[in-house]
Amino acid sequence: MSEITMIEAIRQAMTQEMERDSRVLILGEDVGRNGGVFRATDGLIDQFGEERVMDTPLAESAIIGTAVGMSLNGLRPIAEIQFLGFIYEAMDQVANQAARVRFRSTGRYHVPMVIRSPYGGGVRTPELHSDSLEALFSHTPGLKVVMPSNPYDAKGLLIAAIRDEDPVLFFEPMKLYRSTKQEVPDQLYEIPIGKAKVVREGNQATIVSWGPCVPMLEKLVDQYKKEGAHLELIDLRTVAPIDAETILESVEKTERLMIVHEAVKTNGIGAEVAALVSEKGVFSLSAPILRITGFDTPYPVGTIEDDWLPNEKRIKDAIQQLLSY
Numbered sequence: 001m002s003e004i005t006m007i008e009a010i011r012q013a014m015t016q017e018m019e020r021d022s023r024v025l026i027l028g029e030d031v032g033r034n035g036g037v038f039r040a041t042d043g044l045i046d047q048f049g050e051e052r053v054m055d056t057p058l059a060e061s062a063i064i065g066t067a068v069g070m071s072l073n074g075l076r077p078i079a080e081i082q083f084l085g086f087i088y089e090a091m092d093q094v095a096n097q098a099a100r101v102r103f104r105s106t107g108r109y110h111v112p113m114v115i116r117s118p119y120g121g122g123v124r125t126p127e128l129h130s131d132s133l134e135a136l137f138s139h140t141p142g143l144k145v146v147m148p149s150n151p152y153d154a155k156g157l158l159i160a161a162i163r164d165e166d167p168v169l170f171f172e173p174m175k176l177y178r179s180t181k182q183e184v185p186d187q188l189y190e191i192p193i194g195k196a197k198v199v200r201e202g203n204q205a206t207i208v209s210w211g212p213c214v215p216m217l218e219k220l221v222d223q224y225k226k227e228g229a230h231l232e233l234i235d236l237r238t239v240a241p242i243d244a245e246t247i248l249e250s251v252e253k254t255e256r257l258m259i260v261h262e263a264v265k266t267n268g269i270g271a272e273v274a275a276l277v278s279e280k281g282v283f284s285l286s287a288p289i290l291r292i293t294g295f296d297t298p299y300p301v302g303t304i305e306d307d308w309l310p311n312e313k314r315i316k317d318a319i320q321q322l323l324s325y
Contacts, residue, residue, distance in 0.1 A: 028080030085128030099142030156191030287325035
C-alpha cells in the first residue's frame with residue numbers, strides 16, 4: 001500500500017496491465033518520449049518500447065480510428081486525447097464506429113478500447129482545455145463513461161476499463177491529478193464500472209456528484225455534520241451507466257436531492273439523475289430537486305472561472321434551501 005497521487009495511480013494501472021497483458025498498448029500525442037502532457041505515461045516507452053507506447057500525429061480522428069482498428073484485431077489500446085475539448089475531431093470515430101460495432105455485428109465483434117482524457121476547471125487553462133463533455137457521450141448507446149474523483153478509484157476503475165470488452169471513456173479531472181494523495185494498493189484490483197459509492201452517510205438530504213466536485217463536497221458535508229446536519233454524499237464514479245439503485249435508495253431515506261457537477265446545466269448528467277428520481281422515486285421527495293452546475297455558456301476565461309464553477313457559496317445556499325422545506 002502506497003500513498004500516491006491520481007496521476008501516479010493512473011500510471012500504475014496502465015503499467016501493471018501492460019505487464020499482465022501483452023495486448024495492452026498506448027497511443028496518443030506526446031505519450032512516448034515526452035511521457036504525456038501531464039506525465040501520465042512517463043517512462044513507459046523505455047519499459048515497453050515504441051511498439052506499445054506510440055507517439056501519434058496531432059490528429060484525434062486518426063488516434064481513435066486507429067484504436068478501433070486495433071481493437072477489432074485483438075489488441076486492447078488505451079488512446080489518449082490530450083485534452084477533452086479536442087475530442088470533437090474524433091466524434092465520428094467514437095460515436096459511429098467504436099460505440100456501434102457490437103450492435104451492428106450482433107455481438108460477434110467488440111471494441112475493447114479505453115479513451116483517456118483530462119478535463120475540468122480550477123487550473124486556469126486556455127480555451128477548449130477544461131470543458132466537461134460527459135453528457136455528449138452518455139447520450140451515445142454503446143459507450144461507458146467513467147469519471148473518478150480520487151487516486152484509489154482512478155486505479156481500480158481504469159483497470160476495469162482496460163479489461164472491459166467494450167469502449168470506455170475515462171475522463172480524468174486535471175485539478176485532482178496532483179492536489180491530493182491517498183493510500184492505494186500496490187497490487188491489481190478492479191472497481192466495477194456502473195457502481196456508485198456512498199462517500200458520506202446521512203439522512204437529511206442526498207447530494208450526488210462525480211469527478212472534481214467530490215473532494216470539495218466531502219469537506220462541506222463534514223462541516224455540516226459538525227453543525228448537526230447529516231447529508232449523504234454519493235460519488236457516481238460512472239456517469240454511463242448510472243447507478244440508479246444507489247441513488248433511489250438514498251433519496252427514499254433522505255427525501256431530498258441535490259446534484260452538483262461542473263458541466264453546463266441544460267441536458268447535463270444532472271438532468272438525467274433528476275429524471276430518474278422523478279420517474280421512480282417521486283413519492284419519496286419532500287422538496288424540489290436542485291442542480292448546482294456550470295452555467296449555460298462556453299467555459300469562461302480564468303479570471304471568472306471560480307464564479308462559473310459550482311463553488312462553496314452556491315452549494316451552501318442550495319443546501320440551506322433544500323433543508324428549509
